Amino acid sequence: MDSKxxxxxxxxxxxxxxxxxxxKDVSLSVPRGSVYGFLGPNGAGKTTLxxxxxxxxxxxxxxxxxxxxxxxxNRVEVLSRVGRFVEQPSxxxxxxGAQNLRVTQTYYGVSPSRVGEVLSLVGMxxxxxxxxxxxxxxxxxxxxxxxxxxxxxxxxxxxxxxxGLDPSGIREIRELMVSLNRDHGKTIFVxxxxxxxxxxxxxxxxVIHHGQILYQGSMERIPSANENTLEIKVKxxxxxxxxxxxxxxEATHNxxxxxxxxxxxxxxxxxxxRYLVEKGTDVFSLTTHQNNLxxxxxxxxxxxx
Amino acid sequence: MINQLYxxxxxxxxxxxxxxxxxxxxxxxxxxxxxxxxxxxxxxxKLVKTGTNGLAGMLDGGVNASAAxxxxxxxxxxxxxxxxxxxxxxxxxxxFSYPVSYFSTYISKWIVSFLLIGLSVALYFIFSxxxxxxxxxxxxxxxxxxxxxxxxxxxxxxxxxIASFLLLGIQFLVALRWSNPIVPLGLGVVGFISAIILVQGxxxxxxxxxxxxxxxxxxxxxxxxxxxxxxxxxxxxGLVVMMTGGYFMWTKRRIV
Numbered sequence: 001m002d003s004k005x006x007x008x009x010x011x012x013x014x015x016x017x018x019x020x021x022x023x024k025d026v027s028l029s030v031p032r033g034s035v036y037g038f039l040g041p042n043g044a045g046k047t048t049l050x051x052x053x054x055x056x057x058x059x060x061x062x063x064x065x066x067x068x069x070x071x072x073x074n075r076v077e078v079l080s081r082v083g084r085f086v087e088q089p090s091x092x093x094x095x096x097g098a099q100n101l102r103v104t105q106t107y108y109g110v111s112p113s114r115v116g117e118v119l120s121l122v123g124m125x126x127x128x129x130x131x132x133x134x135x136x137x138x139x140x141x142x143x144x145x146x147x148x149x150x151x152x153x154x155x156x157x158x159x160x161x162x163x164g165l166d167p168s169g170i171r172e173i174r175e176l177m178v179s180l181n182r183d184h185g186k187t188i189f190v191x192x193x194x195x196x197x198x199x200x201x202x203x204x205x206x207v208i209h210h211g212q213i214l215y216q217g218s219m220e221r222i223p224s225a226n227e228n229t230l231e232i233k234v235k236x237x238x239x240x241x242x243x244x245x246x247x248x249x250e251a252t253h254n255x256x257x258x259x260x261x262x263x264x265x266x267x268x269x270x271x272x273x274r275y276l277v278e279k280g281t282d283v284f285s286l287t288t289h290q291n292n293l294x295x296x297x298x299x300x301x302x303x304x305x
Numbered sequence: 306m307i308n309q310l311y312x313x314x315x316x317x318x319x320x321x322x323x324x325x326x327x328x329x330x331x332x333x334x335x336x337x338x339x340x341x342x343x344x345x346x347x348x349x350x351k352l353v354k355t356g357t358n359g360l361a362g363m364l365d366g367g368v369n370a371s372a373a374x375x376x377x378x379x380x381x382x383x384x385x386x387x388x389x390x391x392x393x394x395x396x397x398x399x400x401f402s403y404p405v406s407y408f409s410t411y412i413s414k415w416i417v418s419f420l421l422i423g424l425s426v427a428l429y430f431i432f433s434x435x436x437x438x439x440x441x442x443x444x445x446x447x448x449x450x451x452x453x454x455x456x457x458x459x460x461x462x463x464x465x466x467i468a469s470f471l472l473l474g475i476q477f478l479v480a481l482r483w484s485n486p487i488v489p490l491g492l493g494v495v496g497f498i499s500a501i502i503l504v505q506g507x508x509x510x511x512x513x514x515x516x517x518x519x520x521x522x523x524x525x526x527x528x529x530x531x532x533x534x535x536x537x538x539x540x541x542x543g544l545v546v547m548m549t550g551g552y553f554m555w556t557k558r559r560i561v
Contacts, residue, residue, distance in 0.1 A: 054402045076309070080404035090396040094323050106316040107403040109308065147399075 007032040007155055007187045008053065009065045015052060022048045023059075023211045030189055030204070035181045037198035038191040039297055040208035046191040047087060049208070050159045053189075054084055066155065080108070083148030085158045089140040093133035097124055097143045100132060101150060108151040118146040122176065137164040145173065149180075156180065158190045162197060170194070174201050195297055207297060230263045230272070233284040243279055244272070263288075309405040313413035321417065326386035330421040333379050334429035341367045342436035349444040359448040360437060364458040365526075367433065372465045372522030374497065377515060379425070380473050381493030384480040387418055392484040401558070411555045415548060418477065426466060430459060461525050464533065468521035471514040471540040472496070474547025481551065511536055514543065 008030035015023040023045045030036045040046045051057045052064055053071065061072040071078050091100045101115045119125045122142040132140065141161065148156055158177075162170045178201050180186040192198050198205060199219075206216035234240045237253050244251045244261065249272070251261035263269055269286060276283050321327050345352060345363045353359030371379075391397055400410050434455070440448045475496075480489040496515035503510045510516050511531045517540050523529040524536070 051398075054398075056398055056401055076404045076406060079402055082402075084402055086398050086402075088395060090394050090399045092320055092390065092394045092396065095320070099319065099322070103316050103319045104399075104403075106312055106319060107405060109312050 005032055006030065007067060008036075008189060009068075010049070010053075011063055011065070013049075013052070013059055013063045015048060015057065015059045021211060023052075026208070026211070026213055028206060028213060028216060030187065030206075032187055033181070033185065034204045035177060035188045035190065035202045037202035037205045038189060038208065039193075039195065039198060039205060040191075042193075044208045045211040046208060047159055050084075050086060050157055050189075050191060053157060054079070054082070054086065056086075080151070081154050083151065083153035083156045085144050085148050085156075085161050087159050088163070089144035091132045091135075091140055091143060094131065096129050096131050097135070097139070097146075098128040100143060101146055104147045104150050110151050114150050114152075118149045119143075121149060122146045123172070138166060138169040141165055141169070141173070145176070154185075154187065156186055156188045156190075158188065160192055161190060162192065162194060170197060177201055228263050228265070228269075229260055229289045230269055231258050231260045231285075231287040231289065232272075232276075233258045233287075234276070235282045235284070240276060240281055243276065243281070247272075247275065257284075306406065306409070309409040310412060313405050313409040314416050317413045317417045318420070320390055321387075321421070324386065324390055326383060326390065326421060329379070329383055329386060330425045331428060333375070334425050335432050337367045337371060337375060338429060338432040338436050340370075342440050345440045345448060346443055349440065349447045353444075353447040355446070357447075358451055358454065359444070360451055361454045361457075363437070363440065363448060364433060364454065365461075367429075368458065368461045368465065368522060371462075372519045373501075376465060376469055376518055377472065377497050377500075378493065380422075380469060381476050381490060383421060384418065384473070384476040385486045385489050387414065387421070387477075388480045388484075389486060397558075407556045408552070411552050414481075415477070418473075422466070422473075426462060429462060433458070461522065464521050464525060464537065465518045467537045468517040468540050471517065471543030471547070474544040474551075475514055478547055478551045478554065482554065512539070514540070 006029050008028065010026050010028040013023055013026040013028075014021070026045075026049065028049075038046055038049075048057065052059045053066065055071050055075050055078075058072065061070050064071045066078045067081060069078055091097075092103070095103070098115055098119065101118065102112070105112060105115055116125070116128075119128050122145055124139065124142050124146065127135070127139060132143070135143070141164065145158075145161060148158065156177075161177075162173050165173060174197055177188055177190065181188055190198070190202070202219060204216070204218050207214045231254075232240070232251075234257060237257055237259050241251045241253060241259055244259075249261055251259045253259050263272070269288065273283060273286060341363050344366070345359060349359055352362060391400065401407075403410070434450075437448065437450055437455075441450065476489055476493060479492055480486070483489065493515075500510075500513050500516035500519065503513055504516050504519060507513075511520055517536050520529055520531050521533055521536050524531055524533045
């Protein structure tokens with residue numbers, strides 16, 4: 001394994017709780033310096049995998065490696081280099097935000113001055129001395145992210161960090177993550193339901209469904225990410241589908257007088273248009289739509305139902 | 306390892322600032338000593354024979370009530386409140402993902418528990434001393450400070466505490482295992498009631514964890530023939546067994 005370039009690696013990881021198989025043969029590889037988006041529907045196994053990475057669930061040795069080291073055998077050393085946020089903020093309501101961070105800072109054994117620094121980083125300095133029970137969910141999320149950052153870790157593992165945040169809060173957290181990655185060189189592994197967020201900030205993506213990895217790799221290399229859907233409005237859709245089939249193109253007839261097909265670029269669109277006009281077809285409109293992560297995610301998960 | 310333990314204990318102590326566990330540790334000894342002091346403050350003439358020192362009776366009233374019931378429920382509540390701090394914050398997943406050993410996080414919880422119990426016992430002595438002085442001001446001829454009586458009182462409290470170690474171990478583990486506080490509370494109630502019934506005549510009652518505090522107190526008063534040394538040793542060994550078992554439970558815990 002190349003531990004210089006790979007910061008998280010799982011090898012054929014399978015995990016069951018009782019008779020329920022949660023993860024099946026998961027082999028994941030997260031490049032150092034990446035922002036890795038981990039996608040999957042509810043119950044796909046995202047949180048379970050994150051808990052195994054943090055050794056909260058034991059999946060046995062030689063299956064999960066962080067920084068090239070087996071998590072089970074090097075738990076304390078590995079965890080000292082990881083900042084984490086799992087599912088929901090874990091804060092003591094009777095303490096203030098600053099006191100909660102003081103607890104975290106004490107566990108990590110870092111300087112008390114880090115409390116003020118991370119509070120400032122997440123924009124919570126003003127509310128530092130207010131009890132957590134008076135915080136909104138967004139404020140709790142920020143303090144929890146501050147907890148993850150307090151020991152200046154190389155790797156951040158964040159499970160749904162924007163859950164419950166309003167749009168501006170989501171944007172701030174996204175910008176914070178991008179900045180941590182770009183300006184501070186942190187590798188970030190983030191699970192989310194929010195596909196557009198992942199699309200906006202991640203360099204790499206992994207898709208999990210029913211405990212199996214369906215895709216992983218860089219955003220640029222996602223299958224069909226560079227393909228477009230072309231929608232053509234014509235007078236006689238059935239005839240046009242036949243004409244396109246003669247050219248080796250598969251098109252589908254929609255409920256109205258439009259057809260859709262997948263194309264790879266503008267040149268092909270122009271060629272199709274020219275061909276149809278030459279065949280005497282009246283083309284009323286051509287509309288393209290670039291496949292986004294949501295389309296790809298739905299296509300991947302539907303294929304594996 | 307020592308550094309990890311130090312960090313864990315320090316972090317644990319920070320968590321208990323302003324909690325119900327801390328309030329209980331302070332208020333429980335105040336309640337018992339104040340209760341007895343108020344009774345003697347108001348009714349010393351009726352309770353103490355002229356020419357005798359009412360201090361022994363006043364202090365003994367508190368120890369008697371504690372050994373019979375209050376100390377049991379104090380330990381039941383304290384162990385619940387200690388663990389509920391973590392459960393209510395859903396913070397166990399954090400505790401388990403800090404870069405400190407399982408041993409450090411586990412033992413630090415025990416150390417904090419002992420510190421809180423130690424605080425309660427120390428405050429009990431201090432409050433008793435102060436309130437003896439206050440009652441003595443009101444009734445100088447009926448209640449006055451006597452070192453021998455006070456030392457006997459402190460010995461009794463320590464004996465009851467040590468004899469309750471096994472109860473502490475059981476309640477600590479149950480409160481740690483079940484996040485629902487009804488489970489340890491229910492066990493405490495069942496343990497207490499069964500102990501009160503069995504103390505009436507069961508010959509092996511000195512093996513009942515919830516009866517040991519009361520039995521050891523009765524022994525100091527010469528009201529039972531059970532051996533004090535046996536009960537305290539049994540309780541202490543039981544605590545060690547519980548602590549060891551709890552550690553394995555802690556390391557195998559699946560954090561959901």
